[in-house]
Amino acid sequence: MARALKEAEQAFAAGEVPVGAVIVYKGKLIAKAHNQIKLLKDPTAHAEMISITQAASYLGNERLPGACVYVTIEPCMMCAGALILARVDRVCFGASDPRTGAFGSVCDINKKRLNHKIAVTKGALGEECAFLMREFFKKKRRGRLVA
Numbered sequence: 001m002a003r004a005l006k007e008a009e010q011a012f013a014a015g016e017v018p019v020g021a022v023i024v025y026k027g028k029l030i031a032k033a034h035n036q037i038k039l040l041k042d043p044t045a046h047a048e049m050i051s052i053t054q055a056a057s058y059l060g061n062e063r064l065p066g067a068c069v070y071v072t073i074e075p076c077m078m079c080a081g082a083l084i085l086a087r088v089d090r091v092c093f094g095a096s097d098p099r100t101g102a103f104g105s106v107c108d109i110n111k112k113r114l115n116h117k118i119a120v121t122k123g124a125l126g127e128e129c130a131f132l133m134r135e136f137f138k139k140k141r142r143g144r145l146v147a
Contacts, residue, residue, distance in 0.1 A: 001070045001094060001124040007034040007047060008072040008132055014039065018132045021047035021071040023055040023088075025064070031055040047071060048079035052086050063087045072129040074101035074122075080109040084116050092121040094129030 007020025011034035023031040031054035036045040048071055056062050068090040069083060075091065080102035083091060091103065102109045103120050110117050 004070045004072050011035045018136045019047045019073050021051040023051050023067050023069050025067045030058045046079050073097050074103050076100040077102040090119040092124050094126045
């Protein structure tokens with residue numbers, strides 16, 4: 001999770017919402033990303049989506065069984081759906097997202113009648129992840145961010 005937090009810090013520095021994600025497969029880091037929505041002018045350029053693409057490319061497979069995704073903030077519905085489709089084994093997230101979180105906050109994608117369930121671990125470095133998000137939006141409200 002510490003590596004995902006570093007990715008989130010890069011997003012913060014770039015004026016992006018500070019979300020970072022990494023994917024580990026068989027103990028090896030195979031993907032790392034942070035939000036790039038503004039940079040790419042793409043509403044789907046979430047850290048999770050970019051890291052899924054990197055991991056699929058690395059493994060040469062659209063499925064990622066055996067993979068664990070570490071992400072600083074609870075994934076939204078779009079990202080949760082992509083994680084289901086990628087067949088990841090586990091998602092470990094830092095802070096809950098009461099506005100868009102799809103692993104228990106707004107909804108729980110695992111409670112839907114889907115053909116894959118993801119093991120979920122919540123709260124890893126949660127305070128650090130939440131603090132970064134609070135600081136980002138505090139600075140944005142004060143007009144101190146380019147974003």
